[in-house]
């Protein structure tokens with residue numbers, strides 16, 4: 001998606017450890033017009049597939065996910081990283097290890113917001129090692145929901161997440177695919 005790649009080139013900052021900082025439009029301050037365009041792009045890529053729900057994980061997945069849900073007119077569910085204060089609710093859950101942050105989170109979704117009759121589109125902001133998306137796939141499988149695909153805003157193609165998702169049998173669409181960071185510049189995968 002050219003609009004997104006241009007924005008990453010313009011405003012993204014390459015940090016040490018192969019991390020792209022995009023907190024001026026995606027991860028802290030959010031550009032709603034760019035998010036709306038992202039929502040339209042995913043809606044086009046996954047049209048006519050009978051999607052009934054969007055699934056993401058808090059916090060940074062929520063902004064793009066809600067715009068996809070708005071474009072497709074379906075509800076958006078985000079997996080929570082902290083246990084809800086309401087005890088005794090039935091949830092689907094998965095363990096997600098973050099290599100970047102070196103923490104293990106349990107993510108969970110209330111069983112009433114994901115069912116066996118759902119056709120789910122998973123959305124997330126970044127795809128690195130793929131653990132967050134694999135956790136969301138696991139949650140869909142617990143619910144016996146169909147997974148239509150996974151839509152990622154920024155894929156770091158040099159990390160293993162994209163392969164892991166494809167190996168899990170899930171159709172993957174990423175709007176920007178980063179091949180490498182070279183001398184502080186972003187090099188995108190050539191189509």
Ligand code: G4P
Pocket residue numbers: 018019020021022027057058059060061097098099100101125126127128129130131132133156161
């Ligand atoms: P994984 O889910 O693909 O395995 O990612 P990983 O554990 O490596 O990354 C942990 C967190 O860091 C995730 O956010 C992920 O979205 C984010 N992340 C990974 N690589 C980058 C990057 O290059 N730039 C930015 N800006 N973020 C990156 P999270 O812990 O789920 O946090 P949040 O959604 O609450 O922000």
Ligand code: NA
Pocket residue numbers: 057058059060061124125126132
């Ligand atoms: Na995220």
Ligand code: NA
Pocket residue numbers: 027060125126
């Ligand atoms: Na993040």
